[in-house]
Amino acid sequence: MENSATYPVKGMHCAACAAIIEKAVRKLDGVREATASYGTESLRVTFEEALVSPEKRSWAVAPLGYKLVLPKPRPAPGQSAAPSLKDEKQAELAALKNKVIVALSLAAISMVIMGWEMAAGFGLIPAPGMILKEFFHHLLPLLATYALFAIGLPYLKGLYRFLRYGAANMDTLIGLGTSVAYLYSFVLTAFEDQLRPYLNVEHNYYDVTIVVIGFITLGKYLEARAKAKTGDAIEKLLGLQAPTALILRDGQEVEIPVEQVAIGDVIVIKPGMKLPVDGVVVDGHSYIDEAMVSGEAMPVAKQAGDKVIGGTLNTTGSFTFRATKVGADTLLASIIRMVADAQGSKAPIQALADKISSVFVPVVLVLAFAALGTWLALGHEAQALTAFIGVLVIACPCALGLATPTAIMVSVGKGARNGILVKDAATLEKLSRVTTVVVDKTGTLTEGKPELGEVKTFAATSRDQALAILAALESRSEHPIAHAITTAARKQGLTLPALSVFDSIKGKGVKGVIEGREYLAGNIALMNDLGLPVDLAAIEHETAAGKTPVFLATQKELIALFWVSDAIKPAAKAAVADLQALGMNVVMLTGDAPGTARHVADAVGIKTVKAGLLPQDKLAEIKSLQQTGQSVAMTGDGVNDAPALAQADVGIAMATGTDVAIDTAGITLLHGDIAKLVKAVHLARQTMTGIKQNLFWAFIFNLVGIPLAAGALQPLLGWTLSPVFAGMAMAFSSVAVVSNSLRLKYSRL
Ligand code: ADP
Numbered sequence: 001m002e003n004s005a006t007y008p009v010k011g012m013h014c015a016a017c018a019a020i021i022e023k024a025v026r027k028l029d030g031v032r033e034a035t036a037s038y039g040t041e042s043l044r045v046t047f048e049e050a051l052v053s054p055e056k057r058s059w060a061v062a063p064l065g066y067k068l069v070l071p072k073p074r075p076a077p078g079q080s081a082a083p084s085l086k087d088e089k090q091a092e093l094a095a096l097k098n099k100v101i102v103a104l105s106l107a108a109i110s111m112v113i114m115g116w117e118m119a120a121g122f123g124l125i126p127a128p129g130m131i132l133k134e135f136f137h138h139l140l141p142l143l144a145t146y147a148l149f150a151i152g153l154p155y156l157k158g159l160y161r162f163l164r165y166g167a168a169n170m171d172t173l174i175g176l177g178t179s180v181a182y183l184y185s186f187v188l189t190a191f192e193d194q195l196r197p198y199l200n201v202e203h204n205y206y207d208v209t210i211v212v213i214g215f216i217t218l219g220k221y222l223e224a225r226a227k228a229k230t231g232d233a234i235e236k237l238l239g240l241q242a243p244t245a246l247i248l249r250d251g252q253e254v255e256i257p258v259e260q261v262a263i264g265d266v267i268v269i270k271p272g273m274k275l276p277v278d279g280v281v282v283d284g285h286s287y288i289d290e291a292m293v294s295g296e297a298m299p300v301a302k303q304a305g306d307k308v309i310g311g312t313l314n315t316t317g318s319f320t321f322r323a324t325k326v327g328a329d330t331l332l333a334s335i336i337r338m339v340a341d342a343q344g345s346k347a348p349i350q351a352l353a354d355k356i357s358s359v360f361v362p363v364v365l366v367l368a369f370a371a372l373g374t375w376l377a378l379g380h381e382a383q384a385l386t387a388f389i390g391v392l393v394i395a396c397p398c399a400l401g402l403a404t405p406t407a408i409m410v411s412v413g414k415g416a417r418n419g420i421l422v423k424d425a426a427t428l429e430k431l432s433r434v435t436t437v438v439v440d441k442t443g444t445l446t447e448g449k450p451e452l453g454e455v456k457t458f459a460a461t462s463r464d465q466a467l468a469i470l471a472a473l474e475s476r477s478e479h480p481i482a483h484a485i486t487t488a489a490r491k492q493g494l495t496l497p498a499l500s501v502f503d504s505i506k507g508k509g510v511k512g513v514i515e516g517r518e519y520l521a522g523n524i525a526l527m528n529d530l531g532l533p534v535d536l537a538a539i540e541h542e543t544a545a546g547k548t549p550v551f552l553a554t555q556k557e558l559i560a561l562f563w564v565s566d567a568i569k570p571a572a573k574a575a576v577a578d579l580q581a582l583g584m585n586v587v588m589l590t591g592d593a594p595g596t597a598r599h600v601a602d603a604v605g606i607k608t609v610k611a612g613l614l615p616q617d618k619l620a621e622i623k624s625l626q627q628t629g630q631s632v633a634m635t636g637d638g639v640n641d642a643p644a645l646a647q648a649d650v651g652i653a654m655a656t657g658t659d660v661a662i663d664t665a666g667i668t669l670l671h672g673d674i675a676k677l678v679k680a681v682h683l684a685r686q687t688m689t690g691i692k693q694n695l696f697w698a699f700i701f702n703l704v705g706i707p708l709a710a711g712a713l714q715p716l717l718g719w720t721l722s723p724v725f726a727g728m729a730m731a732f733s734s735v736a737v738v739s740n741s742l743r744l745k746y747s748r749l
């Protein structure tokens with residue numbers, strides 16, 4: 001059986017690591033696909049279950065210096081293993097911090113010595129005395145030894161792995177640069193007297209080893225700290241889970257761990273309590289703050305029969321509710337899963353950066369040796385070594401590898417906090433390029449809670465009789481209209497006749513058998529199919545006012561006409577204007593009557609409307625829009641709009657209740673309306689802008705840095721980049737990229 005899984009990976013230090021891991025895991029038998037991400041430090045594998053055990057996958061990467069974190073047996077469904085991983089990360093970060101303090105102290109000492117000698121060389125300050133000079137002369141090799149072998153150990157390991165397995169990453173470059181600097185200096189020190197006639201033995205590179213390791217370690221630390229912040233969305237979501245639940249057992253309130261809550265348990269919620277799982281209110285009423293899950297700012301009123309979401313916060317009322325979804329099935333658990341998956345996914349825009357990173361290290365090695373050889377051939381030994389080390393140190397694909405994933409992580413997390421759930425990075429990228437937004441009417445532009453208005457009967461049936469029959473038919477339908485009818489019947493206390501056969505007629509209505517007779521209910525198109533005459537002129541007045549007609553009929557005669565109306569959302573008009581201001585072409589496609597559709601479209605400012613469409617017509621409309629070169633996003637309810645949603649470049653599901661099938665669409669908007677769609681577009685565009693800025697800076701940095709460090713400008717302008725500055729620049733570039741991604745967190749949607 002084919003399966004896929006995502007594992008956190010330890011020991012990833014740069015983008016090239018992702019390529020190394022992918023290569024090693026893809027080589028395993030039975031592995032279909034492996035994608036590693038440096039941004040999330042994770043590996044996603046698709047594999048044949050029988051052929052590759054989890055152990056095998058971790059063996060494949062272990063010799064290369066990485067560790068897969070295999071899932072521990074889950075303590076409880078829905079409970080993620082993340083918190084313990086978080087603690088480990090914290091500990092790693094603390095250890096790294098201590099390293100930085102030591103490394104920077106060493107760097108500071110060597111910089112003071114360097115500065116002193118330099119200033120003295122210019123006659124600015126007195127030179128250190130003989131004894132002090134001799135002391136420095138012995139101190140520097142010691143400091144460099146500690147810096148390289150204690151603090152720089154990961155880089156030496158990187159060098160070893162390169163020699164042993166041919167796998168080169170950024171550690172390899174730094175390891176090679178610093179150890180060459182160290183070895184050269186060591187040889188000078190060891191054979192000072194013998195080498196004096198040939199080389200400038202005073203010019204050693206101990207300080208380079210120390211300072212480069214200092215800055216690179218600092219850069220790594222700042223980067224890791226910032227990266228931890230880009231991924232904190234999941235932790236925040238996990239933090240929403242209530243640890244315990246108060247349940248009713250034999251009339252007694254008992255507090256149990258949330259993992260033990262079972263479907264059907266009745267849970268007691270008091271003022272200010274957090275809801276542990278999803279369910280339906282049994283008794284009592286209250287207002288619930290759902291902002292943390294859906295981004296909806298106003299507390300939502302709940303009473304018996306209403307759905308409630310785990311992780312949300314009760315305000316002042318108290319009530320009981322019956323658990324309908326627990327553990328991994330709750331909305332919160334699925335949001336967490338979706339966010340984790342999306343954060344680890346790759347945006348297409350990253351492909352180029354990945355390609356470059358994967359060949360970057362070998363190319364840089366070649367360039368470094370070329371610079372070394374050229375300067376040696378020209379007879380500049382000192383310049384040769386400076387260039388060699390400089391190129392190795394500055395040319396790390398780190399910033400390149402961080403550019404896309406850090407931005408994606410921040411944005412996916414930010415989206416989730418605002419009730420915008422993104423399936424993967426590719427969807428976000430596509431949304432940023434959308435030119436046409438196709439919206440449906442019900443729920444997107446209107447409240448999605450239609451109400452029954454006037455009823456007109458034609459045959460010798462009373463209003464209540466007709467309503468009872470229609471409600472019986474609609475009791476099995478998912479359509480919002482059905483909800484309006486059944487609610488109206490319930491409110492009037494009607495007893496519904498038994499329904500024996502039921503079928504829905506796509507895009508038109510429903511039919512069923514009641515007391516041996518077949519009834520049909522639906523729109524004008526359905527009546528036309530039956531050959532029953534509908535007086536269009538007579539209903540024009542109502543449809544023009546935005547009401548939807550529902551006809552009830554048998555095969556032979558029309559029984560009654562029900563008018564249903566759904567209020568237009570107050571925010572819809574402004575949101576449509578916003579979309580249009582963003583350069584979007586807004587189109588409405590609906591199965592509703594043309595008059596009704598036109599009314600709603602006019603009210604919100606949409607010019608292009610197609611009404612009376614069957615699901616397959618909607619699909620065809622999307623296709624033809626795409627053929628004219630439009631990139632189309634479509635909103636829909638995901639039930640009968642599924643084919644059109646799949647055809648659209650970006651399918652957007654509007655979730656109103658808790659029955660959210662959040663993995664059907666590319667983007668799911670919780671408490672979705674068109675105003676939130678505007679936010680989603682902003683999110684997508686801001687993300688792509690951020691990524692492009694990141695990529696630009698990362699490329700420019702390497703494009704300028706490498707030739708400068710190689711000494712290409714030396715003959716022309718006399719410019720060279722000392723390895724010390726190369727180390728600084730390198731550290732700065734990664735930090736700059738991650739900070740730019742973090743900035744996305746605070747931009748307005
Ligand atoms: P839309 O969601 O755009 O209205 P649908 O395909 O869901 O498109 O429905 C098309 C039309 O069919 C509705 O506008 C309504 O008139 C009719 N219809 C669908 N389902 C029902 C139902 N259960 N009861 C009555 N009418 C229905």
Ligand code: MG
Pocket residue numbers: 637640641
């Ligand atoms: Mg529909």
